[in-house]
Amino acid sequence: MAGDAKTGETKKRSVKTGLPPGFLIHIGERHAEKVKITLCQYDESSFWEKEISTLDGVLPSPEKGGVTWIHIDGLQDIRLLEQLGDIFHLHPLILEDILNTEQRPKSEDHDEYLYVVLKLLSEDAADGFVPEQISVVFGSNWVISLQEKEGRFLAPVRERLRNEKGRLRKAGADYLAHALLDAMVDSFFPVLDKFGEKIETLEGKLIGRPSPETLQAIQTLKREMIFLRKSVWPLRELVGGLARSDSPLIRESSVIYFRDIYDHVVQVIDAIETYRDMLSGMLDIYLSSVSNRMNEIMKVLTLIATLFMPLTFLAGVYGMNFKYMPELEWRWGYFVLLGVMMVIAVIMLRYFKRKKWL
Numbered sequence: 001m002a003g004d005a006k007t008g009e010t011k012k013r014s015v016k017t018g019l020p021p022g023f024l025i026h027i028g029e030r031h032a033e034k035v036k037i038t039l040c041q042y043d044e045s046s047f048w049e050k051e052i053s054t055l056d057g058v059l060p061s062p063e064k065g066g067v068t069w070i071h072i073d074g075l076q077d078i079r080l081l082e083q084l085g086d087i088f089h090l091h092p093l094i095l096e097d098i099l100n101t102e103q104r105p106k107s108e109d110h111d112e113y114l115y116v117v118l119k120l121l122s123e124d125a126a127d128g129f130v131p132e133q134i135s136v137v138f139g140s141n142w143v144i145s146l147q148e149k150e151g152r153f154l155a156p157v158r159e160r161l162r163n164e165k166g167r168l169r170k171a172g173a174d175y176l177a178h179a180l181l182d183a184m185v186d187s188f189f190p191v192l193d194k195f196g197e198k199i200e201t202l203e204g205k206l207i208g209r210p211s212p213e214t215l216q217a218i219q220t221l222k223r224e225m226i227f228l229r230k231s232v233w234p235l236r237e238l239v240g241g242l243a244r245s246d247s248p249l250i251r252e253s254s255v256i257y258f259r260d261i262y263d264h265v266v267q268v269i270d271a272i273e274t275y276r277d278m279l280s281g282m283l284d285i286y287l288s289s290v291s292n293r294m295n296e297i298m299k300v301l302t303l304i305a306t307l308f309m310p311l312t313f314l315a316g317v318y319g320m321n322f323k324y325m326p327e328l329e330w331r332w333g334y335f336v337l338l339g340v341m342m343v344i345a346v347i348m349l350r351y352f353k354r355k356k357w358l
Contacts, residue, residue, distance in 0.1 A: 035075075035076065035077045036073040037051065037054075037071070037073075037080075038051050038072075038073075039068070039070055040068070040069040040070075040071070041066055041067070041068050042066055042169055044169050044170045049162075055070075055084060055087055058070055059088070060141050060142050066141065067142065067143065067172060068141065068142045068143070069143045069176060070144045071144075071145045071147075071154065072084075072145070072146045073149060073150040074148070074149065075098065075099055075101070075146060081095050081098065088137070088139070088142070090137065094110070094115050094137065097117060097135070101132075101133040102133075103133060105117060105234040105235055107238045109247050111247075112140075113138060114250075115135070116136045116137075117133060117134070118133075118184060118238065119132070119133060119134070120134050120153065121231065129224060129228075131231065133147070134146070134147045135147075136180055136181065138174065138176070138177040138249065139249065140173060140249060141173050143176045153183055154183060157176075174250045178257045178258055181242075181258075182257075182260070182261050185235065185239075185264045185265055185268065186264065189268070192268065192272070192275070195275055196275070199282070202282060206286055206289060210286050214286060215283075218282055218286060221279055222276075222280075225275055225276050229269075232272060233269060236265050236269060239258060239265050303357060311341045311345065314341055314344075318337060
């Protein structure tokens with residue numbers, strides 16, 4: 001994935017080999033040429049929102065009160081990240097983790113601020129579900145969120161801020177961080193609904209007439225489910241750690257809301273495990289269906305071959321070119337032989353049916 005390269009180029013993680021800790025290089029896909037910065041400042045009585053081009057003057061003053069939220073779409077601008085680190089005194093390793101979009105979901109407590117990183121899955125018409133890394137850093141009265149490309153999953157949070165009603169405008173930065181994490185975790189539910197619909201469709205095909213395309217679809221879903229599990233499973237530890245954190249940045253009144261996110265994560269994990277079991281069962285059903293179908297085909301072919309064995313024997317006997325065969329001179333010999341063949345066939349069919357082979 002690319003940092004200072006053209007759109008679509010990728011840099012492997014191996015490019016960091018030999019580089020010192022804290023060296024800033026973007027490992028991820030470059031989704032836009034220009035980074036978008038959105039600044040929101042609010043308190044209980046006011047809300048201000050604006051798209052800005054630089055970070056000059058964004059550092060909130062403790063005396064001013066309220067909360068400052070900086071959201072950045074696009075991670076390819078290294079200088080911007082360095083300036084952000086200088087303003088908010090972010091550790092170089094935090095900036096390195098933000099730029100490395102192959103991070104495992106985790107949270108880190110740096111006393112003056114908390115850093116959280118997790119994966120988000122967005123739906124893509126061509127590729128199914130596309131992973132994206134979201135980073136959130138928050139202090140006493142400020143929150144910074146960063147993502148690889150512009151998305152709509154944070155729109156409900158902004159709408160809640162614009163609305164004077166509700167708790168979000170009255171609470172502090174920790175509650176805004178909770179709202180962002182909650183929106184990210186909730187974004188997994190539509191993804192799971194899509195998985196459920198696909199699995200239900202595949203179940204119908206399995207019951208009907210499974211094909212190699214059905215097997216390929218099952219294998220694709222299993223791979224996607226494995227990736228989804230890898231993205232979600234660490235969230236249990238991450239959110240649980242935040243709910244149990246003794247950091248002064250998370251107030252006692254906000255802990256219960258982080259516990260609520262933990263419940264959502266558990267629900268997502270339970271759904272993922274259920275779908276994984278269903279897909280494993282569907283694979284077994286597919287193999288059993290193919291085996292049963294092959295057995296039915298072999299059964300029909302065996303019955304047909306068995307039915308024609310005596311008929312072929314009679315036809316072979318009277319197909320021999322011996323001159324002195326008594327039946328060759330019979331006026332009704334041909335019709336008698338056909339009648340005998342028909343009687344044998346009927347007797348065999350009745351026998352097969354009696355044995356429930358048909």
